[in-house]
Amino acid sequence: xxxxxxxxxxxxxxxxxxxxxxxxxxxxxxxxxxxxxxxxxxxxxxxxxxxxxxxxxxxxxxxxxxxxxxxxxxxxxxxxxxxxxxxxxxxxxxxxxxxxxxxxxxxxxxxxxxxxxxxxxxxxxxxxxxxxxxxxxxxxxxxxxxxxxxxxxx
Numbered sequence: 001x002x003x004x005x006x007x008x009x010x011x012x013x014x015x016x017x018x019x020x021x022x023x024x025x026x027x028x029x030x031x032x033x034x035x036x037x038x039x040x041x042x043x044x045x046x047x048x049x050x051x052x053x054x055x056x057x058x059x060x061x062x063x064x065x066x067x068x069x070x071x072x073x074x075x076x077x078x079x080x081x082x083x084x085x086x087x088x089x090x091x092x093x094x095x096x097x098x099x100x101x102x103x104x105x106x107x108x109x110x111x112x113x114x115x116x117x118x119x120x121x122x123x124x125x126x127x128x129x130x131x132x133x134x135x136x137x138x139x140x141x142x143x144x145x146x147x148x149x150x151x152x153x154x
Contacts, residue, residue, distance in 0.1 A: 096140030
């Protein structure tokens with residue numbers, strides 16, 4: 001259990017540090033879009049909504065309701081993950097979601113929106129702009145879904 005706990009702590013803090021540092025760099029050094037490859041670009045945006053910019057232009061009260069719900073969800077997921085970890089189950093997916101969710105929650109409190117900056121596109125198609133925390137959340141959710149089909153691995 002001790003080795004797993006150290007791994008989960010390293011994963012959690014690694015995601016938080018990578019996300020916070022990347023957002024700090026974007027906020028302080030990215031003044032315009034920067035194309036890295038034909039399909040990858042850095043572009044600074046502020047998302048006040050949720051995934052894919054839903055509710056981005058919602059009124060102020062809706063913003064704070066969404067922020068509260070995100071905080072409550074992270075809190076519940078922490079308790080859920082803790083219970084699973086005590087029973088010896090893998091909680092990698094949960095840790096990724098919690099770390100990403102909490103880092104984005106910090107943005108919502110500090111900046112009144114989430115700093116997004118990674119744009120993936122191909123021709124006319126483009127994915128919504130996202131950040132490291134968003135990627136961790138999506139990967140974590142995918143792992144939890146895969147785990148739910150394959151049984152609960154220990």
